[in-house]
Amino acid sequence: MIYQSIYVLVICSIGSLVNAHPGFMDLIPNGHIVPNPCANSSIPWVGVGHNNRTGGGIANVFGAAFLTAKMTWTRDLCMADSDIDGKTNGFELGDPDCKWVQGGTPANKPVSHPGVCEPMTTKTCMAVNLNIQCI
Numbered sequence: 087m088i089y090q091s092i093y094v095l096v097i098c099s100i101g102s103l104v105n106a107h108p109g110f111m112d113l114i115p116n117g118h119i120v121p122n123p124c125a126n127s128s129i130p131w132v133g134v135g136h137n138n139r140t141g142g143g144i145a146n147v148f149g150a151a152f153l154t155a156k157m158t159w160t161r162d163l164c165m166a167d168s169d170i171d172g173k174t175n176g177f178e179l180g181d182p183d184c185k186w187v188q189g190g191t192p193a194n195k196p197v198s199h200p201g202v203c204e205p206m207t208t209k210t211c212m213a214v215n216l217n218i219q220c221i
């Protein structure tokens with residue numbers, strides 16, 4: 087019985103991690119308006135930590151780093167360049183000096199996506215973005 091309860095708890099927890107979640111978007115600067123790097127799309131990428139715009143499925147490189155940081159906007163997460171495109175996560179999300187705190191106003195608007203290497207057509211970025219779904 088206790089194992090069944092733990093199993094259900096784990097499954098429910100995983101389920102909450104794999105979908106775009108408004109609560110998670112509040113945990114990073116400008117989480118609700120992260121640009122969509124896919125061509126010809128101005129719709130925000132609300133599943134910021136995921137390989138597809140709407141969330142669900144496997145985490146992208148930023149999502150994995152976010153989980154490692156225990157879903158907290160830490161200085162280390164802010165200063166990291168998760169998608170190795172030469173821009174820190176903080177710069178991409180509009181918090182270049184890593185001063186944002188939850189509930190506050192970020193210094194800038196977001197400029198790019200911290201989990202999608204840009205420009206997407208470079209050889210390096212194509213390798214990083216292998217699982218990114220532009221649909």
Ligand SMILES: [Ca+2]
Binds near residue numbers: 166172
């Ligand atoms: Ca980056």
